[in-house]
Structures are given as C-alpha cells and as structure tokens.
Amino acid sequence: MNQINNSTLTFQCETGNYHTFCPISCVAWLYQKIEDSFFLVIGTKTCGYFLQNSMGVMIFAEPRYAMAELEEGDISAQINDYEELKRLCTQIKNDRNPSVIVFIGTCTTEIIKMDLEGIAPKLEAEIGIPIVVARANGLDYTFTQGEDTVLASLIQRCPSKDRETEKINKNNSSLFPSLSIFSKNKNESNLSQDKPNLPLVLFGSLPNSLTNQLEHELEKQNIKISGWLPTKNYKELPVIHEGDYVCGVNPYLARTATNLIRRRKCKLISAPFPIGPDGTRAWIEKICSIFNIEPTGLDEREKAVWDSLENYLPLVKGKSVFFMGDNLLELSIARFLIRCGMIVPEIGIPYLHKRYQEAEIKLLEDTCRKMQVPTPLIIEKPDNYEELKRIEQYRPDLVITGMANANPLEARGINTKWSVEFTFAQIHGFSNARDILELVTRSLRRKNYIQQLGWKELVE
Amino acid sequence: MKLAYWMYTGPAHIGTLRIASSFKNVHAIMHAPLGDDYFNVMRSMLERERNYTPVTTSVVDRNVLARGSQEKVIDNIIRKDKEEQPDLILLTPTCTSSILQEDLQNFVEQASLNSTADVLLADVNHYRVNELQACDKTLEQIVRFYIEKGKTNFIRENLKTSLPSINLIGISSLGFHNNHDTREFKKLFNDLNIRINCSLPQGTTVKSLTKLPAAWANIVPYRELGVLTSQYLSKQFGLLSLILLPMGNINFNRFVRNLIYNLKVKNNEIKKITNIKLIKLLNLKWIKKESNKTNLKTKKAIIFGSANHVAALTKLLNKEVGLEIILCGTYCKSDSNWFIEQVQNYCTRILVTENHTIISNEISKLKPDIIFGTQMERHIGKRLGIACGVISSPIHIQNFPLSYKPMIGYEGVKTIMDLLFNTLNLKDRKTSFMLFKDTI
Numbered sequence: 081m082n083q084i085n086n087s088t089l090t091f092q093c094e095t096g097n098y099h100t101f102c103p104i105s106c107v108a109w110l111y112q113k114i115e116d117s118f119f120l121v122i123g124t125k126t127c128g129y130f131l132q133n134s135m136g137v138m139i140f141a142e143p144r145y146a147m148a149e150l151e152e153g154d155i156s157a158q159i160n161d162y163e164e165l166k167r168l169c170t171q172i173k174n175d176r177n178p179s180v181i182v183f184i185g186t187c188t189t190e191i192i193k194m195d196l197e198g199i200a201p202k203l204e205a206e207i208g209i210p211i212v213v214a215r216a217n218g219l220d221y222t223f224t225q226g227e228d229t230v231l232a233s234l235i236q237r238c239p240s241k242d243r244e245t246e247k248i249n250k251n252n253s254s255l256f257p258s259l260s261i262f263s264k265n266k267n268e269s270n271l272s273q274d275k276p277n278l279p280l281v282l283f284g285s286l287p288n289s290l291t292n293q294l295e296h297e298l299e300k301q302n303i304k305i306s307g308w309l310p311t312k313n314y315k316e317l318p319v320i321h322e323g324d325y326v327c328g329v330n331p332y333l334a335r336t337a338t339n340l341i342r343r344r345k346c347k348l349i350s351a352p353f354p355i356g357p358d359g360t361r362a363w364i365e366k367i368c369s370i371f372n373i374e375p376t377g378l379d380e381r382e383k384a385v386w387d388s389l390e391n392y393l394p395l396v397k398g399k400s401v402f403f404m405g406d407n408l409l410e411l412s413i414a415r416f417l418i419r420c421g422m423i424v425p426e427i428g429i430p431y432l433h434k435r436y437q438e439a440e441i442k443l444l445e446d447t448c449r450k451m452q453v454p455t456p457l458i459i460e461k462p463d464n465y466e467e468l469k470r471i472e473q474y475r476p477d478l479v480i481t482g483m484a485n486a487n488p489l490e491a492r493g494i495n496t497k498w499s500v501e502f503t504f505a506q507i508h509g510f511s512n513a514r515d516i517l518e519l520v521t522r523s524l525r526r527k528n529y530i531q532q533l534g535w536k537e538l539v540e
Numbered sequence: 541m542k543l544a545y546w547m548y549t550g551p552a553h554i555g556t557l558r559i560a561s562s563f564k565n566v567h568a569i570m571h572a573p574l575g576d577d578y579f580n581v582m583r584s585m586l587e588r589e590r591n592y593t594p595v596t597t598s599v600v601d602r603n604v605l606a607r608g609s610q611e612k613v614i615d616n617i618i619r620k621d622k623e624e625q626p627d628l629i630l631l632t633p634t635c636t637s638s639i640l641q642e643d644l645q646n647f648v649e650q651a652s653l654n655s656t657a658d659v660l661l662a663d664v665n666h667y668r669v670n671e672l673q674a675c676d677k678t679l680e681q682i683v684r685f686y687i688e689k690g691k692t693n694f695i696r697e698n699l700k701t702s703l704p705s706i707n708l709i710g711i712s713s714l715g716f717h718n719n720h721d722t723r724e725f726k727k728l729f730n731d732l733n734i735r736i737n738c739s740l741p742q743g744t745t746v747k748s749l750t751k752l753p754a755a756w757a758n759i760v761p762y763r764e765l766g767v768l769t770s771q772y773l774s775k776q777f778g779l780l781s782l783i784l785l786p787m788g789n790i791n792f793n794r795f796v797r798n799l800i801y802n803l804k805v806k807n808n809e810i811k812k813i814t815n816i817k818l819i820k821l822l823n824l825k826w827i828k829k830e831s832n833k834t835n836l837k838t839k840k841a842i843i844f845g846s847a848n849h850v851a852a853l854t855k856l857l858n859k860e861v862g863l864e865i866i867l868c869g870t871y872c873k874s875d876s877n878w879f880i881e882q883v884q885n886y887c888t889r890i891l892v893t894e895n896h897t898i899i900s901n902e903i904s905k906l907k908p909d910i911i912f913g914t915q916m917e918r919h920i921g922k923r924l925g926i927a928c929g930v931i932s933s934p935i936h937i938q939n940f941p942l943s944y945k946p947m948i949g950y951e952g953v954k955t956i957m958d959l960l961f962n963t964l965n966l967k968d969r970k971t972s973f974m975l976f977k978d979t980i
C-alpha cells in the first residue's frame with residue numbers, strides 16, 4: 081500500500097471496470113423529492129428491468145415514473161418518435177396531470193441519436209406541460225451523477241425574476257400601470273428586512289427534513305437562503321439572478337455547478353460538503369466568510385456533536401476502511417471517518433471533478449495532517465478486480481462497496497458496508513453524523529460478535 | 541414505444557447471464573455500458589452468493605461510441621482468460637450492443653486465437669427474445685457447441701450408462717425455488733434407482749457436457765428452460781424427453797409413471813418404494829379434510845405466472861383441492877398454445893398477457909378469495925385486500941427461502957398446501973379482526 085507520509089493526495093486512474101448503478105436510478109429519489117413531477121425514462125427493457133429491481137417495493141406504490149420502452153420499430157426509425165412521445169405524454173397527462181415531465185435519455189436514445197432536446201419544446205407547446213430533458217445514461221455517467229444531469233437541466237427552468245414582481249409587472253403593463261409604485265415598495269420592504277446578504281441558492285436534492293435542518297443552521301448565522309434547487313414542487317423552482325451565490329450540498333453536482341456559473345452567471349461558493357460535523361462546520365464557515373459574517377457558536381456546536389458520538393468513536397478508532405468507489409460521496413465520507421480516527425488506505429471514486437471538489441480535497445488533506453495519518457491513495461475509475469487483489473493483501477477492517485461484491489467479501493472474512501446506503505440515508509448536517517457512524521459500525525459490531533463464535537471465512 | 545411500469549420477464553442478456561453463471565467455471569463478458577451489471581447485484585443478493593458472480597463488462601462508453609470497441613473487447617476477453625482461467629468465456633450482447641452493430645463474432649474469433657478458454661458469442665437478439673427465451677437459447681447453444689466439439693470422442697464410445705440414468709435439464713440460478721426442487725428430484729431419482737447423468741446448467745462444468753448422450757432420457761421440469769436443448773439431444777442421439785413439471789399430485793403421478801415406463805425401471809424394490817409414496821399422494825383425505833374445515837369448495841381463485849407453474853397449480857387447486865379457478869393466466873406469450881390446452885378444462889377463463897394493469901383490472905373486477913401469482917399480483921392483492929401466495933417469478937428476496945421449500949413432488953404439495961392455508965387463514969383472521977374492530 082502507498083503509505084508514504086505525504087500531506088498531499090496522490091491521484092491515479094485505472095480501467096473503469098467497476099460495479100455501479102446506472103444514473104437513471106436518480107428517478108427513484110427525484111420523483112419523491114419533486115412531488116408534482118413525472119419521470120419518463122426513454123429506453124429499453126434493460127433500463128426498465130434495472131429500475132424495477134433496484135427500486136424494490138417502491139415500484140408497487142404507483143410511482144410517478146414510467147418507461148417509454150423502445151421497440152424494434154423505434155430503433156429502425158420506422159416509427160415517428162415525436163408522434164410516439166406525444167401519445168405517451170398525453171396519456172401521462174390524462175392519468176397523472178403532472179406539472180412537469182422529465183425525459184430521461186438513455187444509452188439507446190444516445191446511440192440512435194433521438195433528438196429529445198428538439199422534440200421537447202414542440203411537444204411542450206402542444207400538450208401544455210413543461211418537458212425537461214436530462215441525458216442520464218450509462219455511457220457518460222455514474223449512479224448519482226444522474227441527479228446532476230437532471231438538476232443541470234432544471235436550471236434553465238428557474239425563473240430569473242421574482243414571481244411576485246413578474247406577476248405585478250405583467251399586470252402593470254396591461255391593466256394597472258399606476259401600480260408600479262407598489263411593486264417598488266414591495267422590493268424595498270424586502271430589502272429592509274434584517275438579512276443583508278446577497279441571494280444564496282443551495283443545490284442538491286435532499287429530503288425536506290434535511291433541507292430544513294441545513295437552512296436552520298444557516299439562519300443561526302443570519303444567512304437566509306433565497307432558494308433551493310430542486311424544490312418540493314416544480315412550480316416553486318427558485319429564482320436565480322445573475323450574480324447570485326450558489327453552493328452545493330453534494331459532491332456529485334459538478335455539472336449543475338458549471339451550468340449555474342456559465343449559463344446563469346452565478347458565483348459558486350466552493351466549500352467542503354456538509355457531511356459529518358467537521359464538514360458541516362467547514363461548509364457553514366465558508367459560506368459565512370463569503371458574506372463577511374463572523375460565524376458564532378460553531379465551536380460549541382461541533383464539539384457537542386463529537387461528544388454525542390462518544391460511544392461510537394472507540395469502535396472505529398484505528399480501524400482501516402477501504403472505499404471501492406461507486407457513488408462520488410467517497411471523499412467526504414472518508415474525510416469524516418479519518419476525523420473519527422479511522423485509517424483510509426485507498427479511496428476509489430468513479431470520477432473526480434477537482435475544481436468542484438477543491439475545498440473538500442483540501443479539507444481531506446488537512447484532516448489527514450491533523451490526525452497524523454497517511455493520506456489515502458485516490459483511484460479514479462477503479463478496476464474492481466485490481467481493487468479486490470489489494471483488499472486481499474491489505475485486509476482492511478471495513479470495505480465500503482456495492483452489493484455485487486459485498487456478500488463474497490463477507491464470505492472471505494472481510495467486513496463490508498453497502499455503499500448505496502450512504503446515498504439514501506440522511507447523512508448531512510450536524511445531527512446526522514451519528515447516522516453515518518451507525519452505518520459504518522453496524523458491521524464492525526456484528527463482526528465483534530461473530531468472531532467470538534470462531535467463524536471468519538465461510539467460503540469453500 | 542410502449543408505456544411500461546413493470547415487466548414479467550427481463551431483457552435477453554439476463555437470460556444468458558443466468559445460464560453462464562449457473563455453470564461452473566464459465567465467465568460472461570457483457571458488451572454493455574457501465575451500470576448494466578445489475579445482474580451481479582441481483583445474484584449476490586437473491587441467491588446470497590458467497591462467490592463473486594463471474595460476469596464482467598467490457599464497457600461501452602463515449603469512446604466506443606465514437607470509434608468502435610476496436611481491441612477493447614478482445615483485450616478484455618484475453619485478460620479474463622488469464623485472470624480466471626475459465627473453460628468458456630461467453631460474450632454477451634445487450635440492447636446497447638445490438639444497435640451498435642459491431643462485428644462481435646469477429647472479436648470472438650480473434651480472441652479465441654489467443655485464449656486458452658473457448659469463446660462464444662451468445663446468439664440472442666435483445667429485440668426478439670426475452671429473458672426466458674434467451675435462457676433456453678443460450679443453454680442449447682452451449683450444449684451444441686460442446687457436443688459438436690467432442691463429437692469424435694463419443695461417436696467412438698457411443699455408450700449408454702448401464703443403469704437407467706437421466707439428464708436433468710433446466711436448473712439455473714435465479715430460478716424459482718430451483719435449488720429446493722433439485723434436492724427433491726435427487727431424492728426421487730434415488731428412490732427410483734435412477735442415476736443423474738448430468739444436471740445442467742447449475743453446478744456443471746462445460747467439459748462434462750460431452751457425456752450428455754450417455755443418459756437414457758432427458759427430464760425437463762421447467763418448460764421455459766431446456767426444451768431446445770432436449771430437442772437437440774433427441775434429434776442427435778434419439779434421447780427420450782420428458783417435459784413435465786411434477787408439481788401437484790396429478791402431475792407427479794404422471795411423471796413417475798412415465799419414468800418407470802420409459803426407463804423400464806422394473807425392480808420390485810423400487811416399485812414398492814414408489815407405491816408407498818404414490819398411495820400416500822393419491823390419498824387426498826388429509827387435503828379433503830382440511831378443505832372441509834375451511835370451506836375451500838366455495839373459494840374462488842385467480843392464478844397468474846409462468847405458463848408452467850400456473851398450469852400445474854391450476855390442476856392441483858382445481859382437481860385436488862377443489863377451488864374454483866375463475867381466471868388463470870400467463871405472461872409466457874410464446875407458449876400460449878400449450879398453456880391454453882393445459883388449463884382449459886380446469887378454469888373459467890384464460891388470460892395471456894404481459895400487461896400487469898390488465899390483470900390488476902381483472903382481479904379488482906372478479907374479486908377472488910385468493911390470488912396465486914408473482915410479486916406483482918401480491919401487491920395488487922395487498923392494495924385490494926385479497927390474500928396472495930407467490931408461486932412464480934418475478935420474485936424478490938423473500939422468495940429465496942433458506943428453509944427447504946420445494947415446489948415439486950410430495951414435499952412440494954406440502955409446501956403449496958401450507959401456502960394455501962396460510963394465505964387463506966391470514967385473510968380470514970384479518971377479516972374477523974376487522975369485524976371485531978368495527979364493533980368496538
């Protein structure tokens with residue numbers, strides 16, 4: 081293992097032969113988040129089979145998602161794509177009446193070059209429901225990056241003027257021109273409120289309880305956010321002005337960040353991600369520093385969280401954890417675990433956008449220095465076969481990996497934690513640090529117990 | 541295009557992978573985008589596999605799209621050959637590769653020049669066949685390949701086993717209660733003094749396929765998988781085939797009689813063993829007693845699932861238990877003729893469809909007392925407050941029980957009876973509970 085006591089990270093790249101979920105899986109959490117949406121995945125039986133099986137019981141709850149399953153005639157272009165999509169969308173409109181239909185492009189639509197971006201606006205005008213196109217396919221992206229493609233496409237739908245102002249202005253021009261004074265007053269009254277900072281929009285899909293928690297943390301610092309992408313409803317997408325500040329809450333949203341900068345001329349606050357108390361604190365501090373606010377009470381807040389983790393920390397201290405990599409959360413979780421006293425020999429990660437993750441990378445380095453542990457080797461596009469060989473050599477105390485490798489590793493006496501749980505568990509903010517450790521220590525605790533029974537390896 | 545929420549059968553490559561991963565020492569390489577390896581997750585999770593699933597991907601990404609796979613597929617095959625030393629590498633096309641129209645056959649030929657393993661391209665078209673048909677095709681393809689490869693050997697040896705023996709064809713990974721059924725089969729054949737010459741594909745090496753012709757007959761319990769293989773073997777070597785799922789007493793009886801007759805099992809000792817079992821099986825008193833207890837005669841049932849399991853169960857529930865089958869159906873469209881012929885005398889209506897909303901509508905219209913179906917029907921039942929027992933794929937982890945739950949033979953009838961009574965009782969208890977609640 082590369083255990084050079086170096087304070088900067090080493091990056092390597094392998095073959096990209098690793099197990100992961102297809103990015104279309106993002107519909108599973110996004111349709112729940114955006115409550116008035118409908119996701120239409122335009123693909124094949126392969127895509128449908130994946131979703132059907134990976135969503136588990138969700139599939140039986142009449143999800144607001146469906147496959148537009150392409151048949152042979154669609155592939156050979158004997159059938160008119162536009163007419164077909166129109167037929168399906170009309171049906172969706174009649175059955176569910178959503179506020180937005182999100183087309184998820186797949187590998188097949190890429191290969192046959194189906195012009196979804198061209199079809200959508202025409203169809204939108206014809207059936208009267210906004211249609212957003214996101215190409216979340218397995219040719220280009222991995223797992224959580226699916227959300228990135230959807231959010232990046234939603235950006236162009238975010239209004240650029242306040243709805244109220246817009247409405248009033250509209251009215252102004254048509255019916256009540258004299259009321260322009262009123263709208264001015266309203267703006268002024270907005271300004272005179274106690275929050276002096278520029279508009280700040282946060283991006284990343286989190287359960288509503290979590291968005292509330294994070295908003296609350298910022299409010300404590302006197303920072304009021306002006307919006308959140310995505311919102312609970314499509315109709316409430318946040319207003320984004322040129323010059324607004326934006327900040328991400330998840331490490332896999334590089335494309336969304338880029339689009340906000342390029343298309344909407346926003347200013348990106350590059351901060352570590354609010355995962356773990358250390359990350360949450362750094363995240364808040366960074367945002368405060370942008371608005372010239374001296375953060376208050378963070379010391380005590382963070383300390384209180386660490387104190388509350390007292391029971392868990394001895395369990396993980398000095399233990400090693402190996403990330404095989406599949407969801408792009410790896411860096412942030414590793415950083416938190418190192419801070420908890422763990423040793424991380426290697427972090428596999430599907431893709432690393434060094435600029436978007438800049439602050440997170442730096443915090444990881446700082447954390448290693450502070451905890452006096454060697455910095456992990458970071459492997460982009462890992463090769464599962466090679467990783468397994470290294471795991472066999474190193475025998476880490478815990479491997480964070482996908483379900484394809486978890487059972488076989490367990491059978492070989494190596495503890496695992498299924499990585500996808502980190503995607504669905506609540507891991508953001510101060511109060512959820514405990515949940516991360518709950519996940520991480522679960523199998524460690526079980527191992528302690530099982531080892532008393534004398535079974536280590538169960539493979540023939 | 542078709543709007544779809546749920547599919548009863550998976551895409552073709554799942555079928556191919558089920559066969560590949562059933563064999564020992566066969567490695568499948570999918571020509572697919574990153575993310576299509578969900579098969580590994582399913583297998584690892586559902587079968588609680590202790591070994592790595594022998595399936596890897598030769599990743600199709602932007603580069604491949606722009607310039608073609610070029611050497612990539614070949615390199616990946618050769619790499620796997622070195623790493624795992626499998627007997628056979630099966631290149632598996634997916635929906636993505638079928639429209640790329642690369643010359644995969646050519647890759648296979650080039651790769652096999654440099655590999656110790658045999659290399660084959662699975663001959664399945666995503667747009668023409670589904671999971672089950674692909675299972676059937678792939679198994680036949682592999683068997684044919686090894687028979688032809690070993691032809692010179694056994695033409696010379698062309699020997700049948702001295703004692704009666706059979707090939708058990710169609711036991712595969714991710715099959716519905718397959719492992720339990722296999723154990724039950726083994727017990728049965730053991731009782732009848734019949735050897736299993738080869739049980740495939742689960743747990744067999746491809747090298748042992750050359751001994752297939754030595755059996756006296758082929759047994760194909762599941763119609764969805766193995767018919768093509770048995771037809772091929774019959775044509776080549778005149779092997780008898782018995783395609784029958786011995787689920788329920790009637791089918792089981794027929795199955796055993798057929799075996800005794802065709803394999804000319806004459807040993808009195810064996811007859812005695814089976815006679816005892818058959819008598820026990822034919823003696824339906826215990827079932828009848830139970831039926832009276834719960835008034836089964838008046839119960840109405842709907843059954844839906846794979847052609848095979850539904851047909852067998854329909855006979856069992858109608859003839860032997862005395863339920864009224866108001867609707868029975870299957871999603872195995874390609875086998876609908878056989879299905880209709882099998883069940884037409886045992887049920888009121890027959891339905892062949894792959895669309896779960898049609899079944900859902902029928903169920904809510906007909907309001908049966910009990911449903912037997914797949915996971916989908918279980919959830920439809922849940923929504924409508926109708927009890928449901930799962931008797932066929934598609935299935936979830938709870939349908940891969942650790943305890944012994946075969947569907948075939950004598951034990952199988954017990955499993956099904958348990959399922960029937962538990963499901964019904966559960967419902968009855970629930971209704972009485974609800975009544976009770978209402979009166980408070």
Ligand code: SF4
Nearest residue numbers: 102127186187218573
């Ligand atoms: S990788 Fe491509 S073909 Fe496979 S499920 Fe994802 S989008 Fe569909």
